[in-house]
Amino acid sequence: MGYRLAGRKAKEEKTVIRVGNTVVGGDHLTIIAGPCAVENRDRYIQAASQLKKMGVQMLRGGAFKPRTSPYAFQGLAVEGLEILAEAKRVTGLPIVTEVMDTRDVDKVAGFADVLQIGSRNMQNFILLKEVGRVNKPVLLKRGLSATIEEWLMAAEYIMAEGNSQIIMCERGIRTFETHTRNTLDISAVPAIKHLSHLPVIVDPSHAAGKWGMVAPLAKASIAAGADGLLIEVHPCPEEALCDGGQSLTPGNFAELMEEIIPVAEAVGRKCHDKVKLLVKKSVI
Ligand code: PEP
Ligand code: MN
Numbered sequence: 001m002g003y004r005l006a007g008r009k010a011k012e013e014k015t016v017i018r019v020g021n022t023v024v025g026g027d028h029l030t031i032i033a034g035p036c037a038v039e040n041r042d043r044y045i046q047a048a049s050q051l052k053k054m055g056v057q058m059l060r061g062g063a064f065k066p067r068t069s070p071y072a073f074q075g076l077a078v079e080g081l082e083i084l085a086e087a088k089r090v091t092g093l094p095i096v097t098e099v100m101d102t103r104d105v106d107k108v109a110g111f112a113d114v115l116q117i118g119s120r121n122m123q124n125f126i127l128l129k130e131v132g133r134v135n136k137p138v139l140l141k142r143g144l145s146a147t148i149e150e151w152l153m154a155a156e157y158i159m160a161e162g163n164s165q166i167i168m169c170e171r172g173i174r175t176f177e178t179h180t181r182n183t184l185d186i187s188a189v190p191a192i193k194h195l196s197h198l199p200v201i202v203d204p205s206h207a208a209g210k211w212g213m214v215a216p217l218a219k220a221s222i223a224a225g226a227d228g229l230l231i232e233v234h235p236c237p238e239e240a241l242c243d244g245g246q247s248l249t250p251g252n253f254a255e256l257m258e259e260i261i262p263v264a265e266a267v268g269r270k271c272h273d274k275v276k277l278l279v280k281k282s283v284i
Contacts, residue, residue, distance in 0.1 A: 003196060005159035006152050006166070011197045017137050017165045019113050020094035022057040024137070024167050025199030028270045029260070030228030032096055032201070033253060034060035035235075036243035037073065038080035047235050048087035050250045054257055055275035058114065059087055060096045060230060064104065065242060066120045073241040081111040088113075096139055096230075102130045109134050119144050119171055119206070122154050132161025139167045139230075141203070144182070145174050148191050155198060168192050168200040169230060170221075172207030181209020181246070184217050189224040201228035205246045211237065214248055215256045219263045231256070 004010060016025040024030045033051050038044050038061040048059050063080025065073065076083070084095045094113035099105055100121060109115060114137045121127055122143035131138050138158055142151045155166050170189060172182025184207035192200040204217035218229050234240045234247035248256065261271050 003152050003156060005164065006155045006196045006198055008195060008197055013197065015164065015166075015197045015199060017167060017199060019058065019137055021092075022094070024201070025227050028272055029222065029226075029264055030058065030201065031056045031257070031272075031275075032058040032060050032228065032230045033233045035240065036232050036247065037062045037065050037075055037241055038083050039073075039076070039241050041083050041086070043235060044083050045087055045090060047233065047250070048091050048093070050235070051233060051253075052091040052093055054250070054254055055272055056093065057228075057272065058094045058096050059084070059091065060116075060232075061087075062098050062116075064098055064100045064108070066098070066100055066118050067242065078107070081108065085111050099127070099131065102127050105130045105134060109136050112136065114139050114167070117141060117154075122146055122151065125157055128154055128157035129161050132158040132163045134163060136163075137165035137167060138163065139169050139201075141169045141171050142173065142185075142188065148188060148195070151188075152192070152196060155196070166198050167227075168196070168198050169203055170200065170207075170226075171203040171230075180207065180213065182207045184208070184221075186220055186224050189221060189226050193225055199227040201230055202226045203230040205230070205232040205243070205248075209246050211246055211248055211252065214246065215252070215259060218256060219260060222260055222263045222269065223267055225267065229260075 033056045065075035096114040097112045098116040099108040116139045119141040175183040202221035232247040233253045237244040237247040
């Protein structure tokens with residue numbers, strides 16, 4: 001069948017996606033950061049303001065959380081979306097948040113600048129079609145055990161409905177290895193670049209499952225040609241309601257932002273001036 005819309009043959013030039021004042025897939029790296037979930041107002045606004053100072057381009061945070069256990073924190077739902085809206089007002093940064101249910105697509109799209117399709121929903125074809133009908137960029141995570149072909153076909157589902165603003169996101173796949181939460185498939189980055197015109201970013205947090213491995217995986221992703229990173233940052237990871245073990249503190253994140261500059265430059269990518277300036281002044 002081939003990739004009729006997502007494939008390289010469909011479009012020669014790279015797809016560059018505009019989100020608010022920034023673009024994904026251009027010369028500059030896109031850094032998206034924030035806690036796994038929106039947990040409470042004060043904590044989220046505090047984290048968002050810190051991240052803004054560190055020069056991130058977008059904020060993340062789940063209001064609807066796909067948890068393995070039905071007894072685990074499921075997210076604040078609409079209250080979480082309202083907190084995200086406040087964070088956007090305070091920082092001016094666009095919001096990336098997950099939509100899990102077709103019934104919530106319009107509601108979430110009313111708050112989000114980018115609709116995230118989580119790993120577990122990558123082959124929820126009805127949901128893919130639904131976000132395909134919305135005029136908002138979609139961050140499409142790779143399924144837990146999805147091949148590159150299945151992942152690109154999921155993008156095709158969205159595009160076939162008319163929405164071609166798709167950011168592919170590699171977040172690790174399930175393998176026999178248990179040391180890490182998932183195995184980061186770095187080869188997915190050049191593979192998507194080879195097969196498709198769509199931008200591809202990497203989420204090293206869900207791949208590693210361990211905060212100490214996030215920085216090296218993030219740097220490897222940039223070196224491999226990723227257009228950006230999605231990173232979990234929490235003001236106090238040990239108190240996080242989900243994914244605390246893989247969350248960076250704001251301090252760790254600031255260090256990472258500094259470390260990625262030479263890696264990005266070595267492969268011809270630019271970092272936003274604000275990041276460089278902050279690092280130079282050691283404000284962070
Ligand atoms: C997330 O980004 O919060 C998330 C749940 O990730 P994934 O779908 O990749 O597991
Ligand atoms: Mn998470």
